[in-house]
Amino acid sequence: MISVRVGTATDCGNVRRINEDASFTSSHLFAVADGMGGHAAGDVASAIAVARLARLAQRAHLQPGDVRTEVTECNREILAAAAADQTRSGMGTTLAGVGVTRLGGTDHWVVFNVGDSRVYRFTDGSLVQVTVDHSEVAELVAAGTIRADEAHLHPKRNVITRVLGMRPDPAPDLWVFPLTPGERFVICTDGLSSELTDDQIARVLYAEPTAPSAAQQLVAQAVAAGGRDNVTVVVVDHLIAAADGLDEDTLQRSRATGATA
């Protein structure tokens, strides 16, 4: 099993009265959820989502397909909870996270998201956004209608196109790739990404040596920058690589198998 160090921080922000974000961490599954809608039932929706992930984390061998299935079931649970209680009608939540999955005998990351909560990957001082927001602005950027640097000022930046709690069941986007030693993941609600630029986030990640200090510092800066929304950040540091020998040259099969060509 891989070795990780995890830091989590959250803040209600300067405007909201309640924190509708939720987060979940275990040894191999990490996620945030940003609840919304209904009459203050957003926190119920995000709590359902992380409870679902907690169940998923108990599974012995997490497969990427399990994430997809769990997201669908989570969506139905939220819809059912909303239908059962009118005060929760219309509630929903984003979900974004990183888990460890075993494929072909090797550990891989599976990154997933529904909505506009994000997963970033930070390696060698460079920050890359793994997930693609399910928002109208992200689609406008993808279509080339607006530039990426215009997106966070756009009036529709908060209109999300997929969320847990909608019909039909939203599919999560998944990314699967092998582990790399020394990489760091940031999983965050849009309370972080709407307050800090990627460059500001990267500076904090570069400066803060540990996952807990990085998470706390990111949340603190997002609140200082305005804190207009709940902010939740999970930082995952991948400490030790699982496999060795990956950098050796590929051998000619005749040599590798000992046959004489």
Add this chain to the structure above:
Amino acid sequence: MSGPESVATRYTPGPWVGMATARMWLIADLDQHDPVVTTCWELVSATATVDQVLAVLSRQRPTHVPNVAVARRGDAGTEIVVLGQAQADVTGDASAESEVLQLRAGHGQVADATVESFQAISLRLAGHAPHGEESTVSLSLVSGVVPAAVITVDAVSGTALVPAPVATAMESAPADPPVQASAPAALPIEVSYPGGLSAAEPEPAAGAVPEPGPAPMTVPESEPGGRFDAFFGKTVHSTAEQAQAEAVPDEWMAGMRPPGGPLPDATLLPPHTTGDQWQPEQHRVVEHRAVQTPYRQPAPAATPAVGADLFADVSWADITDEPRPSDDPYPIHPAGPAGVARPMAAMPQFVAPSAPATGGIDPELLSTTRRAPSTPPPTGPMVVTVSCGLSHLNPPSAMHCRICGGAIASQTPQSRPRPRLGVLRLSTGEVVSLDRGVIVGRAPGAPDDFGPEAPYRIQLPSPDASISRRHVEVVLQGWTVTVVDLQSTNGTQLAAPGGVAEQLPPGGRRTIDDGWRVNLDAATWFQYEVIE
């Protein structure tokens, strides 16, 4: 009661959802694929009460209450309600045809009226100019759901309609309020218009209006208070005359921001100009509505047509004239030449900046309110599809379903997000979903850049290092699955089910089908399986 009880409904095709029966008409900026359309139609076709219809629409999407105009003929006359940025034009009976009641609510608000009779009712959404200006098409509609820009209801043969008793299965007690006798001195319309108008009681305004006809439009004298409070807050009643005299449209179209006035932070205050009229517990609904409108930026001099204000500068004619093929559920809208976005959401709202947006934005506008989705997820590649009887998506050329083998009936192909094309089953037993491509190798690493279509990277152990770091890629293109050798040191072997293995040379490529096996070395392979 006299005169014909029939009406003729016509509609101008357009981007919104229109519904009509002989007794109820509705237009709303719903997404045409939203399941709520079906629910709403069930209510409309059963002549449910207006309240029931509006409740469904607002409960379904509490974070995105649609803009709606609805009219319903009941025992007590014809009730007309507009919600949000919608509009109803009601023409009185034939003898007073010039008398048009224009019912508007405004952003996040409700207006309603009940008329005893009418000559014509036209329902539309805000900003859509009177019919004839941008579209002259007017189609007849007896009953049903249509993509519409305007719904027009005309009393047949020039005679004003009088109330018709309606049996309503879904109507709940108490029944509609009784119609009061008309008050002849004033235009006897009661309009709820909360947008900054006086809360004073309606007062007679003799002489201020055209001479009322013999069958004036009438309304209940007292609307039960708080009827629509659940949607947007308490409404303020005023006279129709006041509502019409008020210089509403500019502000209305500009997103409710009074020119030069302070803009409340949507997350802090009840939005709009008259915060003291709002009940605190209504903030949650309203704040979601407030995000989209107060967006201002300097108009670039080079493109004066593309300007500052959201609604004022969107070219409505452009948008409503845009073909909206009904067979394409997720149309992709390229930016127009003038930079006008054609968003997939129902309301055109956005003028794409052609200059950097920074600097011109009021920092107060950086609101953090959230809205739930109003559109289906359109990300990812699109493919042209046909469906089998079990709704499995297939390539247009398919005769039998790739999933269930069922026959595929002749049909018009539709463009849809591509379903996953199956899975790769690894020799170790796990499966990798083919919702995107896959790069397989001994050490494929993480992508330098991710994105909506970044291939999965699957690492397979190779103790003897005979598998290359990045050995082979499975590429998805439309409906086709292709294996591409990534200049591997030892090449890739392919075998069709029951076929003889063939060698794919380094850099070679080959399209594969269900059951094909791909070998990276003697012990390491994966198999393509077409499953749902």
